[in-house]
Amino acid sequence: MVHLSASSLLLAAGILPTLAYGAGLNTAAVALGKLYFGSATDNGELSDSAYVTQLSNTQDFGQITPGNSQKWDATEPSQNVFTYTNGDTIAKLAKTNGQKLRCHNLVWHNQLPNWVTSGSWTNATLIAALKNHITNVVTHYKGQCYAWDVVNEALNEDGTYRTSLWYNTIGEAYLPIAFAAAAAADPSVKLYYNDYNIEYSGAKATGALRIVKLVQSYGVKIDGVGLQAHFIVGSTPSRSNQASTMAAYTALGVEVAITELDIRMTLPSTAALLAQQSTDYASSVGACVDTKGCVGVTIWDWTDKYSWVPGTFSGQGAACPWDSNFVKKPAYTGILSALGGSATSTATTTLVTSVSSTSTTTSTATTSTSTSTGVAQHWGQCGGSGWTGPTTCASPYTCTYSNAWYSQCL
Numbered sequence: 001m002v003h004l005s006a007s008s009l010l011l012a013a014g015i016l017p018t019l020a021y022g023a024g025l026n027t028a029a030v031a032l033g034k035l036y037f038g039s040a041t042d043n044g045e046l047s048d049s050a051y052v053t054q055l056s057n058t059q060d061f062g063q064i065t066p067g068n069s070q071k072w073d074a075t076e077p078s079q080n081v082f083t084y085t086n087g088d089t090i091a092k093l094a095k096t097n098g099q100k101l102r103c104h105n106l107v108w109h110n111q112l113p114n115w116v117t118s119g120s121w122t123n124a125t126l127i128a129a130l131k132n133h134i135t136n137v138v139t140h141y142k143g144q145c146y147a148w149d150v151v152n153e154a155l156n157e158d159g160t161y162r163t164s165l166w167y168n169t170i171g172e173a174y175l176p177i178a179f180a181a182a183a184a185a186d187p188s189v190k191l192y193y194n195d196y197n198i199e200y201s202g203a204k205a206t207g208a209l210r211i212v213k214l215v216q217s218y219g220v221k222i223d224g225v226g227l228q229a230h231f232i233v234g235s236t237p238s239r240s241n242q243a244s245t246m247a248a249y250t251a252l253g254v255e256v257a258i259t260e261l262d263i264r265m266t267l268p269s270t271a272a273l274l275a276q277q278s279t280d281y282a283s284s285v286g287a288c289v290d291t292k293g294c295v296g297v298t299i300w301d302w303t304d305k306y307s308w309v310p311g312t313f314s315g316q317g318a319a320c321p322w323d324s325n326f327v328k329k330p331a332y333t334g335i336l337s338a339l340g341g342s343a344t345s346t347a348t349t350t351l352v353t354s355v356s357s358t359s360t361t362t363s364t365a366t367t368s369t370s371t372s373t374g375v376a377q378h379w380g381q382c383g384g385s386g387w388t389g390p391t392t393c394a395s396p397y398t399c400t401y402s403n404a405w406y407s408q409c410l
């Protein structure tokens with residue numbers, strides 16, 4: 001038996017479902033008082049016009065982040081030679097779309113050019129190179145960024161400092177030095193410390209709190225803590241733990257944002273994993289909703305087609321709210337419901353089809369317009385607001401349904 005995706009089945013049958021949403025992710029976030037819901041992107045993806053159309057849909061995305069093109073190796077590949085072409089492409093797209101730009105990142109131990117990693121540095125020469133880099137890049141993007149991730153991932157899991165080139169050569173002072181250089185170059189931009197595994201209470205979150213206090217103790221501006229939130233399905237921290245950890249940061253007078261949210265799974269994906277992923281996305285986004293000082297959420301690209309996960313974590317993937325065919329997964333509805341939105345769907349005709357390698361069965365064609373406020377449903381499951389039938393269905397998948405939002409069984 002070969003199962004095709006729902007969109008493939010509908011398209012193969014010549015039937016285009018028309019789905020209209022009462023609110024997209026960004027619209028819903030802004031309605032709650034957040035500044036944005038956004039997505040990372042990258043230059044290679046921008047030649048895919050269908051991808052760009054969705055990325056530019058400000059109902060869903062009010063903010064974008066360049067995934068790579070503002071990093072050190074991209075912007076200063078040779079010492080004091082700065083290249084901004086790729087970063088500018090994404091900044092221009094944000095401006096054209098009226099989206100905020102989160103700028104990422106200035107100081108990290110990864111994606112450094114050879115001249116930095118293999119240089120022969122003293123404390124003084126490395127500080128000079130650090131300041132020169134930050135001053136140039138932040139000045140170039142002055143007025144264009146909502147925020148800069150000034151320092152990325154300075155911590156080990158136990159909350160001690162990562163023994164990077166920066167820490168080994170300059171010591172912890174490289175953090176306030178970096179923030180001061182960024183503040184001098186663009187006094188208006190928000191300046192963030194950004195890291196992973198600081199979304200929940202523990203030694204690393206305590207380390208991030210220490211960094212905020214350290215920068216403040218130098219009398220230097222730090223405006224926010226970025227919670228990367230690269231999570232694994234079924235192992236994410238609880239909503240209340242994420243919210244209380246956010247509150248610990250905001251108690252220091254800084255804002256927080258979820259900056260790189262994705263929730264990966266061991267492949268292949270299953271209906272159960274996708275349902276759990278939806279719950280997990282809702283927990284993280286809900287924690288931001290619960291926290292007054294959480295200004296927004298950025299997912300680390302919106303589609304599995306371009307996710308960094310499969311290339312980085314062997315055997316894992318399906319981490320984004322849209323699949324690789326740009327079809328919304330249950331995670332989309334989970335996020336939307338956490339943002340207080342509901343999916344209003346209008347299905348002019350829905351064909352329920354099961355395709356096997358030897359036969360095709362077709363059942364149930366109907367017209368339905370309804371609003372679902374229930375839990376996301378997915379292939380092989382039925383449910384949602386008003387649903388009174390069984391919650392699962394088996395081959396030949398002949399459930400009838402009372403609403404059209406993922407409640408049909410395919």
Ligand SMILES: O[C@@H]1[C@@H](O)[C@H](O[C@@H]2CO[C@@H](O[C@@H]3CO[C@@H](O)[C@H](O)[C@H]3O)[C@H](O)[C@H]2O)OC[C@H]1O
Pocket residue numbers: 067068152228230260308
């Ligand atoms: O071959 C490289 C390729 O490996 C590189 O991949 C990028 C690596 O960084 C990813 O973003 C980071 C993900 O998690 C956090 O740790 C960081 O803050 C993020 O910057 C990015 O998505 C990948 O595309 O890309 C360049 C290729 O030359």
